[in-house]
Amino acid sequence: MIKHHPSDALLAQYCNASLPASLSIAIAIHVEMCECCQAEVKRLEAQNANAIFTQPDLSVDEELSDDAMSLFAAITASDDVDEVYEVTPQTILVNQQNYQLPRALARISHGKFMQMGKLSRSRIALDDGALRSSLLHIDAGGEIPEHTHTGFELTLLLDGEFSDEEGQYVPGDFMWLDGRHQHTPITEKGCLCYTVVSSALHFNKGLSKLLNPIGNLIY
């Protein structure tokens, strides 16, 4: 059972689109694997919708302005519909092991896996300011070496298992670490993770407006 979830604050920011893309993707993946967070997202979306769409309009005049009329005409000029289709599942092969990518990553390209011992890393092709997202694969018996970043690191277990001082992790577990945390996860059978890291260097230089909410969570 999934034990590690995004915080309430992260989930709320996810729902109103105020998180950067790479973190939104992480939460989207978790939410798809976690029924209770799914229900919470539905609840938050309904709540946001009510907050925005139930206020009475300031001016209650029924006549549309000329601009509105022409927008209406432009939109309805074509009867075409936008078909939206399901995403085809994508399978990737890392060190002779097949993994199915989560839906949210299926249409976003990622680079070749670079191997360093038991670790393989592939960069997700996402331009997201100071944030770097990757697929991280650890072979059976491998461990994530202790690292010294001063920003934050998000690890989302996609497949396989690992454990650390705190216990066992299962697919869907969402782990948010910052500079104050240290741990050395070890995997017995191997695992695939989605990771997002940010370095404090970038944070210090003042991130864009988009990233500011996260700053509060980290420091």
Next chain:
Amino acid sequence: MVSQQPATRCEPNTGNYTAMPETPSQELADALSAVAVKRDKQAFAYLFTYFSPKIKRFGIKQFNSDAQAMELVQETLTSVWRKAHLYNNDKGAATTWVYTVMRNASFDMLRKMKSNKEEHISEDIWPLVEQHTSSDYEFSDHLENQQMKNYLDKLPQAQREVVKGVYFQDMSQEQLAEQLNIPVGTVKSRLRLALQKLRNEMGDRND
């Protein structure tokens, strides 16, 4: 040590949120389905009048700009008109559906302002369509190029069919028109649109 959220929401007894009584929920849901089924302009006018001032107000808060707020109104209402068939009123209120459409449009606009790219990844994050586990990609073997397949996946169904038929199943435009039961002119125009889109996509990425 791992920072973790005490998962209170993951315990039973999550209350349901119900729409406020003053929202004309039924009327909005009916209007959405009239737009979906009959392309009913009157129903859309009702949705348009109800939502546009509210979306605009939200947009001004979000972007701090009148022009961008108007762009959000346009993006959102265009999607409402063109994607109304995706709304399923068993799954939630019409206001919630319109909210998700607006939220997605707003996310894509913000990404575009930041990275100057027309990526539209919001639907990768918040899909508007239910996912099923099975897939019917009988042609996947023919498409060796993964990247090409990714681009194709971004086309609307109708355009994708035409591209698949002509380029991957070697059918003539006439054969395809017959198979899909549409005029040859429609095949041609879908193909033109699809290729235009593919070119934009691929040109953008291969720079």
